Amino acid sequence: MPELPEVEVIRRGLEKKIVGLQIKKIEILNAKTFEGDPQLVTGATVTGVWRKAKILGIDLVRKSLIVERRSKNKDDNRSTTDDTLTLLFHLKMTGQLVLVPKHKLRTTNHEPLIGGHPTLDMLGEMPNKSTRAIITFADGTKLYFNDQRKFGWIKLVNRESLIDNQFLKNLGPEPLEKKFTWRVLKERLLHHPSLPVKVGLMDQTAVAGIGNIYAAEACFNAKIDPRKKVRVLSDDEYSALTKGIKDALLASIKYGGSSRAHYVNSDGEKGYFLKFAHVYNRAGDPCTVCGSIIQKIAQAGRSTFFCAKCQKI
Numbered sequence: 001m002p003e004l005p006e007v008e009v010i011r012r013g014l015e016k017k018i019v020g021l022q023i024k025k026i027e028i029l030n031a032k033t034f035e036g037d038p039q040l041v042t043g044a045t046v047t048g049v050w051r052k053a054k055i056l057g058i059d060l061v062r063k064s065l066i067v068e069r070r071s072k073n074k075d076d077n078r079s080t081t082d083d084t085l086t087l088l089f090h091l092k093m094t095g096q097l098v099l100v101p102k103h104k105l106r107t108t109n110h111e112p113l114i115g116g117h118p119t120l121d122m123l124g125e126m127p128n129k130s131t132r133a134i135i136t137f138a139d140g141t142k143l144y145f146n147d148q149r150k151f152g153w154i155k156l157v158n159r160e161s162l163i164d165n166q167f168l169k170n171l172g173p174e175p176l177e178k179k180f181t182w183r184v185l186k187e188r189l190l191h192h193p194s195l196p197v198k199v200g201l202m203d204q205t206a207v208a209g210i211g212n213i214y215a216a217e218a219c220f221n222a223k224i225d226p227r228k229k230v231r232v233l234s235d236d237e238y239s240a241l242t243k244g245i246k247d248a249l250l251a252s253i254k255y256g257g258s259s260r261a262h263y264v265n266s267d268g269e270k271g272y273f274l275k276f277a278h279v280y281n282r283a284g285d286p287c288t289v290c291g292s293i294i295q296k297i298a299q300a301g302r303s304t305f306f307c308a309k310c311q312k313i
């Protein structure tokens with residue numbers, strides 16, 4: 001399942017390639033995948049690509065209205081509820097985004113951009129049998145949303161409605177932002193003081209976008225036993241944990257994400273983060289720091305990996 005770093009890697013790729021492009025049309029091949037009126041995006045121009053937790057947002061402005069507004073009043077740059085739209089994407093379990101540039105030439109600028117859940121057919125011809133929606137840009141570039149299991153979705157919303165969006169509102173702070181400090185983390189985790197630290201980190205209202213892999217890696221980086229209750233952590237441990245979260249996420253983004261077999265990032269390169277993971281999915285292997293055997297336990301129905309020697313209870 002794509003986690004925060006995988007979605008961030010896709011976001012960075014798309015930002016480089018689609019900002020400024022105009023949408024010609026959107027085709028919905030599976031009705032349940034798309035919510036909203038697809039006609040509204042026709043003629044819209046991409047103004048930005050952002051991420052909040054695992055949600056990807058593509059901001060749009062409808063061109064006809066920009067021209068109309070400019071002709072009426074050159075100084076009026078205010079937004080209206082009608083012309084600033086956002087396409088929200090959630091990849092869920094098996095979603096993928098594949099951007100195929102107008103010329104499929106083998107040059108750096110024309111390689112397909114690929115990201116999300118890894119499958120072999122994501123490298124092949126598009127569309128394929130998992131394609132649920134296709135966005136065609138005016139220059140011929142196409143963005144394919146593929147999703148084998150159909151849990152993923154795209155929603156078209158007015159930008160202003162995002163302010164009141166309950167789901168986004170309830171998300172915890174973004175761990176990669178500067179204002180995410182150990183004090184913020186402590187305050188958030190102490191909403192549920194008796195939770196084990198690794199389980200607490202996976203609560204999306206405590207911290208946004210941390211899943212099973214990065215919760216385990218963050219505990220290892222901070223040298224904290226994942227079973228330790230959040231209420232007994234010292235301020236020093238909160239500080240180490242905050243740094244541990246950031247380090248794990250940044251390392252993963254650097255290596256292009258984490259998906260196991262053949263994760264491919266948005267520049268078509270494979271993601272190798274799991275080769276660099278300290279504990280995740282390494283049960284029975286030696287600890288990268290002390291050589292002890294990495295343990296595997298179950299917490300809240302998920303596997304937890306840790307080093308009993310390096311990580312203190």
Ligand SMILES: [Zn+2]
Nearest residue numbers: 287290307310
């Ligand atoms: Zn160790």
